[in-house]
Amino acid sequence: MRAATELPHSDLYGGFHVVTRHADLRTAAAQHRIYSSAQGIALPNESRTRHVPAEVDPPLQREFRRLLDPFLTPERISANEAKVRAIASSLLDSLAGESRVEMVARFTEPFPVSAALAIFGFPPPDARRLSGLVDGLIHGRGSEASIKASQELTDYLIEQLKMRAASADPSTDVLAAVAHGSVEGRPLSIEDQVSITRLLLFGGFTTVNLALSQTLLLFAKYPELAEGLRSQPELFPTALEEFVRYASPATYLRRTVVAEAELGGSKLRAGDQVLLCFGAANRDPSVFDKPDEINLARNPNPHVGFGFGAHRCLGSAIAKLELRVALEEILRRYERVELDPDDSIAWGEGETQGLTRLPLVLRPRASA
Numbered sequence: 606m607r608a609a610t611e612l613p614h615s616d617l618y619g620g621f622h623v624v625t626r627h628a629d630l631r632t633a634a635a636q637h638r639i640y641s642s643a644q645g646i647a648l649p650n651e652s653r654t655r656h657v658p659a660e661v662d663p664p665l666q667r668e669f670r671r672l673l674d675p676f677l678t679p680e681r682i683s684a685n686e687a688k689v690r691a692i693a694s695s696l697l698d699s700l701a702g703e704s705r706v707e708m709v710a711r712f713t714e715p716f717p718v719s720a721a722l723a724i725f726g727f728p729p730p731d732a733r734r735l736s737g738l739v740d741g742l743i744h745g746r747g748s749e750a751s752i753k754a755s756q757e758l759t760d761y762l763i764e765q766l767k768m769r770a771a772s773a774d775p776s777t778d779v780l781a782a783v784a785h786g787s788v789e790g791r792p793l794s795i796e797d798q799v800s801i802t803r804l805l806l807f808g809g810f811t812t813v814n815l816a817l818s819q820t821l822l823l824f825a826k827y828p829e830l831a832e833g834l835r836s837q838p839e840l841f842p843t844a845l846e847e848f849v850r851y852a853s854p855a856t857y858l859r860r861t862v863v864a865e866a867e868l869g870g871s872k873l874r875a876g877d878q879v880l881l882c883f884g885a886a887n888r889d890p891s892v893f894d895k896p897d898e899i900n901l902a903r904n905p906n907p908h909v910g911f912g913f914g915a916h917r918c919l920g921s922a923i924a925k926l927e928l929r930v931a932l933e934e935i936l937r938r939y940e941r942v943e944l945d946p947d948d949s950i951a952w953g954e955g956e957t958q959g960l961t962r963l964p965l966v967l968r969p970r971a972s973a
């Protein structure tokens with residue numbers, strides 16, 4: 606598709622153009638006056654309340670980001686490292702003595718859920734209940750149980766936001782800032798407050814899970830990568846970007862054309878849908894040397910795994926903290942991880958895609 610002279614087109618879901626080249630994707634992601642997110646970014650379109658700020662266009666979207674960004678800088682997020690490490694440690698401790706483990710269910714999926722609840726300051730006793738609700742939502746999409754879980758989660762978040770509105774100082778944490786926040790001179794509606802809070806929580810659940818499981822699969826297939834990081838931990842900053850480029854957990858998202866334009870050799874009209882394929886752009890050989898290989902020291906690495914332009918990921922500092930801590934703890938405990946020869950891996954599909962099963966054989970380090 607990247608080599609085609611026009612954007613490939615599908616007739617599915619009302620018809621959409623497929624953007625796979627790195628340059629075309631960056632052009633579209635940067636031009637929100639032509640490529641709008643306000644009509645939803647999922648494909649197929651989902652009938653639900655809009656996700657804020659992901660489905661709001663600038664300039665309004667920038668007001669939401671001005672409220673949220675200061676709480677999610679690498680400096681502020683790094684203050685959570687000890688909490689996040691304790692969560693990774695306790696999950697890995699629970700695997701002690703087991704050598705064959707399905708890592709998605711036992712580690713890569715639950716870890717970002719607990720880590721996010723801790724980072725966003727939800728009361729620890731509520732974490733178990735919330736994890737249960739989230740589990741129902743992730744696994745039962747569209748089912749009656751998941752609709753019930755979704756309503757229960759909304760009620761819980763409203764209660765938390767109201768408590769923060771009544772007491773907390775808006776400068777202390779992001780949920781207090783949301784509860785006290787206003788855009789365009791008006792206090793945020795409770796619907797927008799809930800939508801933001803849900804996205805802050807959910808934005809990192811599946812994506813971090815997928816980046817982490819794919820990296821563990823790489824460690825199993827190419828033990829020299831794990832060895833390289835263990836012996837040169839100073840490579841972590843470039844390696845984490847490379848793992849996100851390679852895994853591209855946010856595989857694709859939609860935009861709707863709102864003004865005539867030309868992209869990738871195709872003429873686009875208002876109303877056309879385009880699919881931004883972050884995963885394909887991240888393997889574009891005109892930008893990345895040996896794109897299908899991992900280079901722990903790749904630099905520059907202009908990947909679009911966290912998006913590009915106004916909507917670039919709000920939680921990338923959280924994602925990188927969680928990934929680094931989880932990988933450090935795994936490298937500290939295990940000499941090697943191997944694919945379980947008696948079991949098989951499984952892949953999912955959709956806008957966030959990656960491993961759904963990763964059965965590994967864990968070889969502990971003598972010192973650990």
Ligand code: HEM
Pocket residue numbers: 634642646658659660666670804805806807808809810812813816849853854855858883909910911912913915916917918919920921923924
């Ligand atoms: C490896 C993990 C992650 C990946 C690959 C990822 C990827 C992305 C991408 C590609 C976008 C751009 C969406 C667009 O252009 O429409 C985005 C936006 C966003 N992400 Fe992440 N994300 C990750 C982790 C997180 C985490 C941990 C959070 C939690 C705060 C988060 C919250 C958000 C939010 C709120 C947005 C919307 C920003 C806006 O529209 O202004 N993400 N993410």
